[in-house]
Amino acid sequence: MSEGLDLAAVxxxxxxxxxxxxxxxxxxxxxxxxxxxxxxPGLTVLVTLRMADRPLRVGEIAARMEVVGPHVTRHLxxxxxxxxxxxxxxxxxxxxxxxxxxxxxxxxxxxxxxxxLGWFTGAVExxxxxxxxxxxxxxxxxxxxxxxxxxxxx
Numbered sequence: 390m391s392e393g394l395d396l397a398a399v400x401x402x403x404x405x406x407x408x409x410x411x412x413x414x415x416x417x418x419x420x421x422x423x424x425x426x427x428x429x430p431g432l433t434v435l436v437t438l439r440m441a442d443r444p445l446r447v448g449e450i451a452a453r454m455e456v457v458g459p460h461v462t463r464h465l466x467x468x469x470x471x472x473x474x475x476x477x478x479x480x481x482x483x484x485x486x487x488x489x490x491x492x493x494x495x496x497x498x499x500x501x502x503x504x505x506l507g508w509f510t511g512a513v514e515x516x517x518x519x520x521x522x523x524x525x526x527x528x529x530x531x532x533x534x535x536x537x538x539x540x541x542x543x
Contacts, residue, residue, distance in 0.1 A: 415505065415508060416429065416505075418504070419501050419504040419505045419508075420432060420501065422500050422501060422503075422504040423497045423498075423500050423501050424497065424500065425471065425473070425493070425497050427471075427473075427497070428464075430460070430464050431464045431467060431468055431473075432497075432498075432501060433454055434450060434454070434461060434464050434465065434468060434474070435468070435473060435474070435490065435494050435497055435498040435501070436498050436501060436502065437450050437453050437454055438450065438474065438488065438489065438490050438494070438498065439490060439495065439498035439499060439502060440502075441453070443489075444477060444479075444487035444488060444489035445487060445488055446479070446485065446486070446487055446488070447461050447462055447465065447486075447488060450488060465488060468494065471493075472491055472493055472494075473490065473491055473493055473494035473497060474488050474489065474490055474491060474494050475488070475489060475491055476488055476489075477489055
């Protein structure tokens with residue numbers, strides 16, 4: 390047990406967070422705000438591109454989503470058919486292609502992010518700026534460290 394931290398008391402809170410996210414159907418509700426029928430992986434590709442704010446290679450999208458390239462490629466085909474993304478020539482390597490959002494894809498990803506971020510912002514609106522900063526820093530650190538530990542198991 391870590392000194393000063395009762396992880397047995399934290400675990401139920403993590404479980405509650407998972408329950409809140411699942412039972413409230415936040416992801417599905419936010420996806421409805423997109424206004425375009427998408428599955429979660431397809432939406433994740435759009436959000437990844439939107440958050441990057443620049444075109445990315447398939448491998449970069451996969452790395453950011455923490456999946457393999459073929460997984461992304463399958464979803465890109467559907468997103469291209471829906472005119473949400475397009476492939477463009479990489480200006481640094483004419484042989485390579487980048488994926489960028491179309492106007493429709495940018496709008497869909499933006500509506501999703503506005504909805505999700507609005508709910509999260511509302512949840513912490515009464516917190517002090519210091520508490521928000523601390524929460525963000527510690528959550529990022531925890532997820533990164535936990536990912537590293539889990540990766541060591543493989």
